[in-house]
Amino acid sequence: DAKTTQPNSMESNEEEPVHLPCNHSTISGTDYIHWYRQLPSQGPEYVIHGLTSNVNNRMASLAIAEDRKSSTLILHRATLRDAAVYYCIRSMEYGNKLVFGAGTILRVKS
Amino acid sequence: DGGITQSPKYLFRKEGQNVTLSCEQNLNHDAMYWYRQDPGQGLRLIYYSQIVNDFQKGDIAEGYSVSREKKESFPLTVTSAQKNPTAFYLCASSERRGGSYNEQFFGPGTRLTVL
Numbered sequence: 001d002a003k004t005t006q007p008n009s010m011e012s013n014e015e016e017p018v019h020l021p022c023n024h025s026t027i028s029g030t031d032y033i034h035w036y037r038q039l040p041s042q043g044p045e046y047v048i049h050g051l052t053s054n055v056n057n058r059m060a061s062l063a064i065a066e067d068r069k070s071s072t073l074i075l076h077r078a079t080l081r082d083a084a085v086y087y088c089i090r091s092m093e094y095g096n097k098l099v100f101g102a103g104t105i106l107r108v109k110s
Numbered sequence: 111d112g113g114i115t116q117s118p119k120y121l122f123r124k125e126g127q128n129v130t131l132s133c134e135q136n137l138n139h140d141a142m143y144w145y146r147q148d149p150g151q152g153l154r155l156i157y158y159s160q161i162v163n164d165f166q167k168g169d170i171a172e173g174y175s176v177s178r179e180k181k182e183s184f185p186l187t188v189t190s191a192q193k194n195p196t197a198f199y200l201c202a203s204s205e206r207r208g209g210s211y212n213e214q215f216f217g218p219g220t221r222l223t224v225l
Contacts, residue, residue, distance in 0.1 A: 034213070043114075043200050043216030044153070087152060096141060096160065096204075096211045097168075100152030 004088045009105040012078045020073040020104055022088030027068055032091040034098060035062065035073045037084040037106075044087065047073065083108045113137065114217035116201050121222045123195075131186045131220050133201035141211055142184035143202040146170060147219075153200060159184055160206070188222065195224045 036044040145153035155168030173192025
């Protein structure tokens, strides 16, 4: 199965770091790991992606395990605007096919 | 502003009618995609196109058809053969760089309800 495994939901306090885990034990060597997030009734928004090394951008950090069977999305300081469904996605065919799972609902408390 | 537009935002149709959903992008992206999302679930790929006049079936193509006559346009037709067409439909595009495709940019979606 190409889908990844994520917790159904997580909760965080505002201004605290959030670590969103993802398992992708069947990933192949050329598949990237992408993270997107989606607000209700909107299209998903790209967050970050990586292949083997840890990645950082203005939105988040992505830590990929050495065996590539799992990864963690890190939001350094959660805000109320970060409340969304977060999808950990295995991209296939050199990024041309994204296989979405059900995602993790992140709730942020003030 | 560059981006992806989908129209209309809400669409109602009677059962048995074909309906076409519009998707336009002015990002000059090579690839375009159509996804379907049902309540509480992730997105599922319907069709995708990497170049004009060419497209491939995704995971749930039955009951749908597409065309790619122009780089900026990728309309999706939901036919009467689609048994459960009520859903949220999302269009996306991405740019090919160095032999691989990077992040996909999504449109705002069209919510189709079949009565």
